[in-house]
Each structure stands twice: as C-alpha cells, then as structure tokens.
Amino acid sequence: MTWALGEDGYVYLYSTGYGRNGPLLLHRVTADAIAEPAAYASWGHHGGSWGWGNAPTPVLEGGFGELCLRRLEGSWLLVCFNAAGARIEALIVDRPTADLATAHRRTLIHDVAWGQEGGAYVAQPYGGYLVPGSRLEDLHLTVSQWRTGTGWPYRVMQFRVRGLGPG
Template structure:
C-alpha cells in the first residue's frame, strides 16, 4: 500500500436501523467491544415492520448473497457489509466493504476496514465474488489500527478514466473526526492518500459524500452528516475531475439573493431528514440518488435529469422495505441498509447492494434487483 494518512481514526453508522436505544448496545459499543477482543450481541432488537411508503413502491427481489461464509469465507471475510460496487478500469467490479471480521461472527478476529472484494464479471447479471485485494486473505486497503474503537468506513468508490477514487469517513462512530479521499491506478490493488476535510465542515454536513461522474468534466457531490440520529440537509458541490484531490476546488450550490447559483454558500437541496447511506450516480442520460431513509424506515430512490434538479418536488420511490427475519420476500428485507447502485443499472432494471445486520451471524451484503420504478 502506498501513501499514508495524517490521522488513524474513522467513523461508521453501521448496523441495522432500529436496533439502537435503551436496552440495546449501539454500534460504538459493539466496535469498542470488538477492539477489546469480545462482542456481546445478545438481546439485539430486530428492525421494525414495514412503515408507510414513499411516492410509489417498486417490485423486485433478491438476486443473491454477495458475502457470507459460503461466498467470501475463503477470503477471510465471512462477515462484512456495505460492498459499494465500482467498475474497475479493467472491466471487473470491486466491492469496497466496511467493518470485516473472520471467525464465527461479527466481532470475531482480524477486524479490517475497508476491504476490497472482486467480481471478475462486471455485469450485474454475473456479480459474484471470486477474488479479493490481498488474494486469499482480504487486506485492509488503508492504514487503520482501530485504536479506541475507530474505523475507516467507505461512503463511496468510483472510477474516472484509468483512476479509481475512494472516500472514507474516519473517527469513532457518530463522531467523524475527518473524511479523506484516496486514489488507485491499479484497479484498486493499492491506494494513495490525496486529501481530507474536517468533520465539522458545514456543521458536519460534508462528512458522508457520494460522487456522480458526469460527462461534462465534473463530478457532482452530494453530502450529509454521518449520523442516523441527527437531522441533516443534503448539500451539493461540483468539482472538476482533474481536481478531485483539491478541497478548494469543490464549488457549492446554494440559494442566496433570490436565486440558486454555483458559488453561493451551500444550502440543502431537499428536505432535511435523518439520512443513512447515500449513493449518487449518473445513469441513463440523467441522475439517480439511492439512500437509506430513517423515518419511515426504508430504502428510497429519486431519478432526475440534472444534478441541480429540484429534489424537493422529484418523486421519491421506495425500493426496499423492512420486515422481520423469516418474513422476507420480494423487496422486503430484515434490517436493511446501504442500497448502493450497481454499475450497469437502469431505471427500469435497478440493481442495489443491500446490507443486513440483525445478529452476529446475519451480517452480509446482498444483491437486489428492483423493477417497477417507472410505473
């Protein structure tokens, strides 16, 4: 691995929504326990029953498990989440995962984050993990010692020409110290540090970032607070693709003096809410945004023609709804989160990397195919 980072910390709001609160250990407690060599997961609640939908509910179902003992155990990564998919310059797919453990379940030995799992097939129809960065043992992609329960959680991975980029949120969970950006010129095998942003920039609303690679020479960047319990706006920036590693080159979009314009102080581009993971992509001549919605709990998507489209009025489509273990069918998932768009998706045929965690052995990344979004 090339490069280094000035700080070791990282952050993560992982785990199933609805499991934190009185009587149930939160993610910070779990990770600190793992750092100490043990993890008590007894008594965890299960995500709640389906809540009210958004504008329209899609149809669809599970395609396959992408991770788990049978799928990724041979890479010492039986327990992992997120799996943000990015098509590599060589045409394969890299799934960048978050907190990863070996052994008998979450909190087992060999805690790493992030790790890279590979699918030699780059099409959604052939998305199966058959390799990892590190060969037979998936390695941590960046230096992260997890001292004091810190971790390095990816919020996005994307490709511009021959170069891949990875954005990480770092610090103790829910207390993001900073976020940083890394690049790889060898299909994700090694990563070089580029830059970082303070965790309190824009009141924390620049912690979790996701990048849409446009055909106009820019990347468009949406960002939120990285804490599911905190209400946050959704901010929009643009940056030239040849200046991704220069924090000063990120130009905000905001409303001031009666008009929206680039260079105004950033203002939220949609209603403030409690956000989980977010994923912003150029797709089909327009743009797609997928996210974990916290109230009501579900995964949602919007499709719009321009990065600056009015998201206040753009319909929200429900892609995944929550259920309880044993009652999963169609697009109802127990303890869902994530919802990262698989490259090659279309509005009519949307593939998502959906995470799940409700006990020590039910912690995985799954592929879901969603249809009916244009109905």
C-alpha cells in the same frame, strides 16, 4: 457522500452528516481538482436564487445515509437510506441541481421487524448500492443487513427492481 461525473466535466457530490441525521447538500468540482478541497463549490440559496459558490443549503431536508449517485440513460439516479421512514429510496432527476423534493421518488426496500422479511421487506437494511450494468428499467442493487444486538453475521443481498423510471 456519493459522486458522479457529469457530461460537463464536473464531478457532482451529494453529502450529509454522519449517522443518517442530516439533510442532503450538493457540491461540485472539476475532475482534475477532486483532491483539492478548496476547489469544491457548494450549491446554495442566497438573495432569492440558487447558485454555485453560495454557502451550502440543504437540497433535501431530512436524515439520509448510504448515498449512491449514478448517471443512467440521461438521468441522474440517487439511491439513499431515508432514516425517517427507515427505507431505501430512489430519486430520479434530469440534473443534479433539480429540486429533489419534487423528484420522481420510489421506495425500493422497506424496513420490517425481524422474522417478517420477504421480497422488498428487510429487517435492519443498510446500503442500497447500484450494481454496474443497472438500467432504470432493470435496476440491481446490493442491500446489507446485520442483527447488531446479537452478533448475527453481516450479509449482503442483491435485489432486482424493474420499471423504476417515471412513467
């Protein structure tokens, strides 16, 4: 789960199932009620239209994990691990309820075999979390890695991505 505060006083949350195997769902809650589970409203499709308070409906199909949502320069940036492609992606929209299937989308980190790492290619990547101070044109994120089969030490690397915005 990841969340960010909107200018309208709502906290928007994207979530998915545990284990990188679920689609993305969207909820919102007022900032003063974040600790009250009953106060959350889900974004869902019902009767031919989308709306708050409907049963939750996937806003992006697939398997996702390690979500990071931030407001940057008037846009909403979602960085996530896409299990289908074993890659870390960024999606940029103008509002949380925008259609993520048509969002500006870019792969930031590609998964590769051990021994093939370099640049934006990381074996067994995890994460994709934004570093404070990032901008769409100069994005910094942390990506972690570990070789689970051999007890290899867990490590975190910082990556810089330039020119992320649509354009």
